[in-house]
Amino acid sequence: MNDQHKAHASIELIRRYARADAIAGEVLWSLESHLESCPSCRARLAKEVPGQAPPTAALVDRTWEALAPSLTTGPPVPRRGRLARLAGWTSPVMLPWVVGAALVAVLAVAVDSFFAVPGGRPLVLLLAPVVPVLGIAAVWTKSLDPAYELVAATPRAGLYLLLRRTVAVLAVVMPVLVVAGLTIGTSSVVWLLPCLACTAVTLALGSVIRLERAAVVVVTLWSLGVLAPGLLTSQLPVAVAPVAVPVWGAVFAVAAAVLILRARSFARV
Amino acid sequence: MARVVGAAETAPANHAWEIRAEGLRVAAGRRMAVDGIDLAFGTGVHGLLGPNGAGKTTLMRALATVLRPAGGGLELLGESVRGRVDLRRIRRQIGYLPQDFGFYRRFTVREFVEYMAWLKEVPKSGIADAVQHAIEKVGLADRADDRMKTLSGGMARRAGIAQAIVNGPRVLLLDEPTAGLDPSQRMQFRQLLRGLSEDTCTVVSTHLVEDVATVCTDVALVDEGRLVFQGRAADLAAAGSGTDSGDSPSERGYSALLARHHASGEGAR
Amino acid sequence: MPNVRKTRGGIESADEADLVRLVAKGDRAAFEELYRRTSPWLALRLRRRCSDEQIVADVLQESYLAVWRAAGSFAGTAVDGSAAGWLWTIAARRLVDAFRRRARYVHPPPEAAEPVAAPAAEDEALAGAVSGELGSALNTLAPELRQVLQAMVLDGLSVRETSVLLGLPEGTVKTRARRARIIMREALS
Numbered sequence: 001m002n003d004q005h006k007a008h009a010s011i012e013l014i015r016r017y018a019r020a021d022a023i024a025g026e027v028l029w030s031l032e033s034h035l036e037s038c039p040s041c042r043a044r045l046a047k048e049v050p051g052q053a054p055p056t057a058a059l060v061d062r063t064w065e066a067l068a069p070s071l072t073t074g075p076p077v078p079r080r081g082r083l084a085r086l087a088g089w090t091s092p093v094m095l096p097w098v099v100g101a102a103l104v105a106v107l108a109v110a111v112d113s114f115f116a117v118p119g120g121r122p123l124v125l126l127l128a129p130v131v132p133v134l135g136i137a138a139v140w141t142k143s144l145d146p147a148y149e150l151v152a153a154t155p156r157a158g159l160y161l162l163l164r165r166t167v168a169v170l171a172v173v174m175p176v177l178v179v180a181g182l183t184i185g186t187s188s189v190v191w192l193l194p195c196l197a198c199t200a201v202t203l204a205l206g207s208v209i210r211l212e213r214a215a216v217v218v219v220t221l222w223s224l225g226v227l228a229p230g231l232l233t234s235q236l237p238v239a240v241a242p243v244a245v246p247v248w249g250a251v252f253a254v255a256a257a258v259l260i261l262r263a264r265s266f267a268r269v
Numbered sequence: 270m271a272r273v274v275g276a277a278e279t280a281p282a283n284h285a286w287e288i289r290a291e292g293l294r295v296a297a298g299r300r301m302a303v304d305g306i307d308l309a310f311g312t313g314v315h316g317l318l319g320p321n322g323a324g325k326t327t328l329m330r331a332l333a334t335v336l337r338p339a340g341g342g343l344e345l346l347g348e349s350v351r352g353r354v355d356l357r358r359i360r361r362q363i364g365y366l367p368q369d370f371g372f373y374r375r376f377t378v379r380e381f382v383e384y385m386a387w388l389k390e391v392p393k394s395g396i397a398d399a400v401q402h403a404i405e406k407v408g409l410a411d412r413a414d415d416r417m418k419t420l421s422g423g424m425a426r427r428a429g430i431a432q433a434i435v436n437g438p439r440v441l442l443l444d445e446p447t448a449g450l451d452p453s454q455r456m457q458f459r460q461l462l463r464g465l466s467e468d469t470c471t472v473v474s475t476h477l478v479e480d481v482a483t484v485c486t487d488v489a490l491v492d493e494g495r496l497v498f499q500g501r502a503a504d505l506a507a508a509g510s511g512t513d514s515g516d517s518p519s520e521r522g523y524s525a526l527l528a529r530h531h532a533s534g535e536g537a538r
Numbered sequence: 539m540p541n542v543r544k545t546r547g548g549i550e551s552a553d554e555a556d557l558v559r560l561v562a563k564g565d566r567a568a569f570e571e572l573y574r575r576t577s578p579w580l581a582l583r584l585r586r587r588c589s590d591e592q593i594v595a596d597v598l599q600e601s602y603l604a605v606w607r608a609a610g611s612f613a614g615t616a617v618d619g620s621a622a623g624w625l626w627t628i629a630a631r632r633l634v635d636a637f638r639r640r641a642r643y644v645h646p647p648p649e650a651a652e653p654v655a656a657p658a659a660e661d662e663a664l665a666g667a668v669s670g671e672l673g674s675a676l677n678t679l680a681p682e683l684r685q686v687l688q689a690m691v692l693d694g695l696s697v698r699e700t701s702v703l704l705g706l707p708e709g710t711v712k713t714r715a716r717r718a719r720i721i722m723r724e725a726l727s
Contacts, residue, residue: 017582018582020582020585020586025676025677025679025681025684025688026676026677026684028586029676029684029688029692032583032586032692033692035579035583035622036620036622036623036626037620037622037623039553039554039575039622042575042576042579042622043575045578045579045582046574046575046578046579049578049581049582053582055591056578056581056582056585057578059581059591059594059595059598060577060578060581060598062595063577063581063595063598063599063602064573064577066595066599067573067599067602067603067606070603070606071566071569071606088387091373092373092375092376093373145371146371146372146373146374147370147371147372147373148371149330149335149367149370149371150365150367150370150371150372150385150432151388152335153333153334153335153360153363153365153367154360154385154388154389154390155356155357155358155360155361155388155389155390156387156388156389156390157360157388158356161388264354264355267334267356268334268335268336268337269330269335269336272690272691272694273691274687274690274691274715274719276719278696278697278715279697279711279712279715279716279719280712281709281712281713282708282709282712379608379611383611395627396611397608397611397612398604398608398612398627398628398631400608400611401604401607401608401611402604402631402632402635405600405604406635410603410607413607413608437698439698463639464635464638464639465638467638467702468638468698468701468702468708
């Protein structure tokens with residue numbers, strides 16, 4: 001198509017094309033591919049049609065007459081909702097859950113700043129690692145998603161879609177958590193790795209049991225093992241202490257490996 | 270529009286049947302809802318007939334690759350879908366309308382079908398046309414930009430058919446597609462099926478005998494998870510006699526075959 | 539086409555991609571202009587592939603109606619390429635579909651059946667100038683091979699659509715496409 005202006009079709013050839021005369025195959029090929037890319041030759045062709053091919057000219061006019069009544073209503077205004085635009089990353093039913101998860105983080109900050117107990121554990125720190133899990137629960141859940149069965153049969157279903165949606169959850173929740181962490185002055189590293197590890201463990205567990213159950217398991221374990229002791233005692237739970245960071249890194253790596261090995265289990269219901 | 274024709278595209282096909290099942294067993298919960306079915310479907314419209322609870326929906330879900338078969342063999346387009354296989358390539362060629370299909374109510378018809386086209390990996394540049402074309406085929410062109418929640422039950426089902434055909438599937442699975450359609454819509458649906466049947470393997474599951482009698486090239490009758498009969502629609506009618514219950518020859522054939530199957534089942538026990 | 543020339547200033551000089559963008563905003567005059575410029579070409583190209591005038595008229599109508607109705611979503615993706623090529627794709631898909639509906643495509647497309655006249659010298663010049671080596675390579679192809687290649691490469695159809703358009707089994711389309719590829723590769727090397 002780069003050479004469209006090198007040569008134009010001769011008027012005789014254009015007339016023969018309009019008359020539907022036989023044209024040698026390779027010439028016809030060249031002519032048709034040229035016409036597709038050359039507006040001026042198309043215009044010359046259009047000019048020749050009434051003279052050379054009256055039936056085609058009549059057909060074109062007739063078709064316009066038939067089209068005209070349908071045009072009075074006007075084309076539907078393109079109303080591409082934001083909802084549909086986001087659909088590649090989140091399913092519409094996820095939104096309330098993601099917003100909910102973000103709200104939990106905001107609430108935790110509020111509690112920390114208004115009811116801060118001197119020497120107490122910042123609630124944000126205790127909650128941050130499981131906040132995204134609340135959103136993940138809604139990523140691929142039969143009971144929440146009306147189109148679950150439809151989506152489940154498509155090629156994009158499975159780990160690919162799951163990870164896309166997980167990224168969407170993290171993209172919403174993480175900034176909130178980072179801001180929350182800054183307001184109470186804790187280092188992000190302390191909760192960031194546990195956060196990623198909990199997310200990965202939820203997904204990996206979700207390949208064995210259903211994802212929403214996996215989320216419940218992870219949140220429950222966290223509540224019993226970290227949240228409750230953190231609230232009840234004056235000790236900072238070791239899980240969110242800097243010493244635990246390498247452990248969380250290892251947990252994340254193992255969960256990610258399991259997830260990759262079991263990737264195909266998400267492709268079916 | 271010149272494009273490159275790849276070698277993979279012109280590689281010879283190596284399958285005689287679009288759908289082939291051998292001793293297929295599929296579990297629904299704890300029950301073996303499909304219990305040893307042999308089937309071979311090529312292009313054309315195939316009616317999957319049977320009373321409610323016969324295992325039709327479970328079979329359809331297995332054909333749609335949503336459920337993993339518990340035993341036996343299942344090949345779609347010449348590829349086995351039994352074990353831990355990559356389903357993406359096969360799923361691109363499947364269209365599936367589940368029996369009770371859900372959708373996102375705030376999407377417009379166009380957004381819904383566009384979303385499904387994206388999930389089915391329809392090339393991005395072709396989505397707009399494929400969506401418009403599918404919506405036209407089911408007769409929803411003038412409702413394309415209305416929200417799904419404003420559609421009647423029959424219209425929503427047509428939108429469901431539009432999403433099923435948007436990727437130009439080679440295997441089209443419609444589970445009870447005529448449920449909720451009025452008689453004129455049913456006629457329209459049959460018309461639509463005839464237009465598709467030429468180069469598509471369409472399986473229509475239904476409990477309505479008259480649905481299959483008029484459009485289907487052949488019929489498979491399923492009862493209690495087993496295949497009772499497979500043959501032409503005319504053979505179904507021939508199986509009945511005046512003494513069997515039913516308002517049409519096909520219905521009488523249907524009840525005769527079911528009664529015979531029940532009798533042999535009792536005898537075996 | 540009455541009233542078609544009564545278009546606003548500016549539209550006459552807009553290119554086709556701009557017209558599609560205007561149509562997406564509901565501009566009826568732009569749609570008329572797009573129709574005026576492209577429909578004769580599209581009708582002729584369809585007629586070369588389908589001898590049934592009624593089918594051509596139906597396909598033409600369906601295609602432009604689709605452009606009008608779905609212009610909003612078309613404008614985003616389609617206009618990047620050539621607007622005419624994009625129009626052709628829409629029409630070709632609908633032509634194949636019309637053949638599917640009729641399910642009686644026993645007609646051999648015109649140029650495969652008719653004896654092919656030797657190209658005049660000036661036509662050779664176009665063939666040579668426009669597609670260079672491709673033109674002479676095409677020359678060496680048997681008509682039935684060229685026909686398959688044309689449907690797939692020039693018209694942008696899939697194997698399956700080609701089989702419907704030409705009324706051939708898919709296996710035959712594939713075999714011919716493979717043979718054509720081999721011959722073309724030899725001719726071009």
